Amino acid sequence: MAMAMVRSGLLRTALRGGSKTSPKRGFASSAHHDDAYETAKWEKITYLGIASCTALAVYVLSKGHAHHEEPPAYPYLHIRNKEFPWGPDGLFEVKHH
Amino acid sequence: MIESQRHSYHLVDPSPWPISGSLGALATTVGGVMYMHSFQGGATLLSLGLIFILYTMFVWWRDVLRESTLEGHHTKVVQLGLRYGFILFIVSEVMFFFAFFWAFFHSSLAPTVEIGGIWPPKGIWVLDPWEIPFLNTPILLSSGAAVTWAHHAILAGKEKRAVYALVATVLLALVFTGFQGMEYYQAPSTISDSIYGSTFFLATGFHGFHVIIGTLFLIICGIRQYLGHLTKEHHVGFEAAAWYWHFVDVVRLFPFVSIYWWGGI
Numbered sequence: 001m002a003m004a005m006v007r008s009g010l011l012r013t014a015l016r017g018g019s020k021t022s023p024k025r026g027f028a029s030s031a032h033h034d035d036a037y038e039t040a041k042w043e044k045i046t047y048l049g050i051a052s053c054t055a056l057a058v059y060v061l062s063k064g065h066a067h068h069e070e071p072p073a074y075p076y077l078h079i080r081n082k083e084f085p086w087g088p089d090g091l092f093e094v095k096h097h
Numbered sequence: 098m099i100e101s102q103r104h105s106y107h108l109v110d111p112s113p114w115p116i117s118g119s120l121g122a123l124a125t126t127v128g129g130v131m132y133m134h135s136f137q138g139g140a141t142l143l144s145l146g147l148i149f150i151l152y153t154m155f156v157w158w159r160d161v162l163r164e165s166t167l168e169g170h171h172t173k174v175v176q177l178g179l180r181y182g183f184i185l186f187i188v189s190e191v192m193f194f195f196a197f198f199w200a201f202f203h204s205s206l207a208p209t210v211e212i213g214g215i216w217p218p219k220g221i222w223v224l225d226p227w228e229i230p231f232l233n234t235p236i237l238l239s240s241g242a243a244v245t246w247a248h249h250a251i252l253a254g255k256e257k258r259a260v261y262a263l264v265a266t267v268l269l270a271l272v273f274t275g276f277q278g279m280e281y282y283q284a285p286s287t288i289s290d291s292i293y294g295s296t297f298f299l300a301t302g303f304h305g306f307h308v309i310i311g312t313l314f315l316i317i318c319g320i321r322q323y324l325g326h327l328t329k330e331h332h333v334g335f336e337a338a339a340w341y342w343h344f345v346d347v348v349r350l351f352p353f354v355s356i357y358w359w360g361g362i
Binding site: 015035036038039041042043049050053056057063065066068071072074076077078079080082083085091 | 134135139180181211219220225228231232235239242243245249250254265269285288289291
């Protein structure tokens with residue numbers, strides 16, 4: 001697979017610093033224009049992403065989260081072989097004593 | 098010295114940082130074991146080791162930046178070597194995460210009788226994948242879009258836009274880490290709750306740790322972009338950060354689909 005990647009020139013292009021050395025590029029000025037166009041496009045995509053994430057965050061956080069009752073004390077839960085250096089409780093745990 | 102050089106390779110000067118980093122790693126390992134077994138002085142040695150490692154990272158990479166900017170040692174062929182090196186590093190990271198997924202699938206595809214023969218194990222409450230886990234995935238993907246925006250801005254020579262784009266990338270990364278912290282805080286299980294907790298927190302925790310590393314890497318790129326270190330033709334540090342960020346982004350999809358979603362329903 002690595003050889004196929006080298007032959008396809010994909011890896012070689014990436015190693016040489018992106019598409020600017022690609023044989024398919026047009027004039028120097030048109031390559032510059034492409035980057036300006038791509039900059040504007042990805043800026044819009046980022047804003048779209050931020051807007052949808054904000055909407056999703058409001059929805060998810062407004063729902064609240066479920067609270068569960070304590071499960072039976074199965075031997076594979078709350079495993080303790082020795083005390084933690086800082087004391088008996090785990091870092092993100094409900095206290096058990 | 099430079100005048101007599103008839104090749105474009107960078108022959109590095111002797112440096113104290115490899116040995117200082119090694120000593121820091123030794124102190125961290127021994128201190129870490131001592132701390133976890135409640136030996137006296139363990140916490141001190143561990144902190145000392147970590148401070149030593151952080152100091153070494155700072156001064157070593159400061160030297161690399163000086164070699165690149167002031168001394169101009171990063172010729173085209175040196176840049177090629179740096180890219181090869183970074184790609185190999187990311188390949189090793191892929192293998193690192195592969196191991197955690199191996200552990201997860203090994204334990205979840207054929208759950209043993211000791212955990213009730215089911216996955217998630219009997220008595221384990223899991224997070225709803227469609228709450229914070231689902232929210233965090235597009236947040237990280239948007240951050241990936243923002244770093245692509247920064248990349249094109251650098252290539253187009255739009256220096257200010259590139260700084261703004263990197264600020265957006267880093268802010269989204271910090272929001273991701275904040276939500277991940279909230280999720281851990283509210284999680285109904287911990288790393289000490291069965292093989293589920295072990296595999297879940299190992300994979301998602303190491304991913305979160307990589308997000309933090311990538312965030313620091315991007316912050317450095319943002320500062321360097323602001324200082325004018327990165328040009329249209331020469332911005333290997335940024336490229337490495339962007340590759341790393343895309344890697345962290347793609348890795349996120351695997352825990353989401355397999356661990357949170359498939360393994361949590």
